[in-house]
Amino acid sequence: xxxxxxxxxxxxxxxxxxxxxxxxxxxxxxxxxxxxxxxxxxxxxxxxxxxxxxxxxxxxxxxxxxxxxxxxxxxxxxxxxxxxxxxxxxxxxxxxxxxxxxxxxxxxxxxxxxxxx
Amino acid sequence: xxxxxxxxxxxxxxxxxxxxxxxxxxxxxxxxxxxxxxxxxxxxxxxxxxxxxxxxxxxxxxxxxxxxxxxxxxxxxxxxxxxxxxxxxxxxxxxxxxxxxxxxxxxxxx
Numbered sequence: 001x002x003x004x005x006x007x008x009x010x011x012x013x014x015x016x017x018x019x020x021x022x023x024x025x026x027x028x029x030x031x032x033x034x035x036x037x038x039x040x041x042x043x044x045x046x047x048x049x050x051x052x053x054x055x056x057x058x059x060x061x062x063x064x065x066x067x068x069x070x071x072x073x074x075x076x077x078x079x080x081x082x083x084x085x086x087x088x089x090x091x092x093x094x095x096x097x098x099x100x101x102x103x104x105x106x107x108x109x110x111x112x113x114x115x116x117x
Numbered sequence: 118x119x120x121x122x123x124x125x126x127x128x129x130x131x132x133x134x135x136x137x138x139x140x141x142x143x144x145x146x147x148x149x150x151x152x153x154x155x156x157x158x159x160x161x162x163x164x165x166x167x168x169x170x171x172x173x174x175x176x177x178x179x180x181x182x183x184x185x186x187x188x189x190x191x192x193x194x195x196x197x198x199x200x201x202x203x204x205x206x207x208x209x210x211x212x213x214x215x216x217x218x219x220x221x222x223x224x225x226x227x
Contacts, residue, residue: 006160033215042121042206042217043161056214091160093215105151106208106215108161 002026004109006092012115018080021112025073025094031055032069033106034077035091043091049075082116089113119144119211123218130197131226138192138221140207145185152181152192153206155220161206165192197225 005024013019025032030051035043046065047057051072060067064083069075079086089111096104120143130136140150149168153161165174165181167190173182180193190207204220 004160035217040219042208042219044217045214048214093161105163105166107163108153110160113158 004092004094004107006090006109006112008112009110010113010115012117013082015084015116016081018078019082019114020079021077021090021092021114023075023077023092023109025075025092026107029094029096029107030072031095031097031106032075033091033093033095034067034075035093037089037091037111039088046077046090079114082114084116087114087116119147119209119214119216121207121209121216121218123205123207123221125221126219127222127224129224129226132197132199134197134225135193135195136197136223138194138205138207138223140190140192140218142188142190142209142216144209144211145188147185147209147211149210150181150183150190151208151210151215152179152190153208155204155206157203164205194223197223199225199227201225 032049034046037043046060047067048055049069067077091111093106093108095106122141124139151166152164167174167183178195183190204222206220208215208217
């Protein structure tokens with residue numbers, strides 16, 4: 001079974017530039033998550049999709065971050081314009097179904113390491 | 118709001134030793150708890166998933182326990198090996214989110 005695919009693996013940009021990350025979840029997984037992991041910290045949820053609908057985006061800095069999941073499969077996360085504090089690893093994860101009773105295991109991609117200079 | 122704490126933040130042990138990593142959470146209304154391993158520069162690898170109705174799960178040299186009422190989970194690693202060196206993260210699953218701890222960085226010394 002193929003895992004969660006993310007690209008690119010690494011990205012270096014200057015502040016105020018824009019950047020986009022791509023995620024392809026495991027086939028059949030309805031739930032897709034984007035997490036931000038700053039060095040030395042645990043991952044923090046940015047946005048969660050159930051199929052192509054947003055379940056939770058309460059911690060997404062909407063003035064600069066946006067995400068979409070067209071057709072309920074692949075997803076892109078965009079930052080525009082980037083700030084120095086956005087330097088982090090951006091992790092995509094997927095699971096068969098949503099949190100709650102009967103919630104299933106989450107699988108993570110390799111992540112995209114973003115450096116903003 | 119759920120808060121997840123992992124103690125210790127870092128741990129070094131000699132090869133062959135058994136060890137325990139701790140995870141505590143403030144809101145016991147969880148549906149499951151998952152332990153992950155993260156190698157430097159890599160994503161998260163799922164190790165064990167414990168449903169809220171379960172007390173423990175085992176996979177090879179790993180055993181995870183869950184005491185939902187006291188808000189605690191432990192990850193027991195038997196006969197540690199240098200290849201076990203990594204950061205171990207626990208995550209609790211609530212209504213629609215995974216809340217992560219900050220992890221324990223484990224170093225197994227040959």
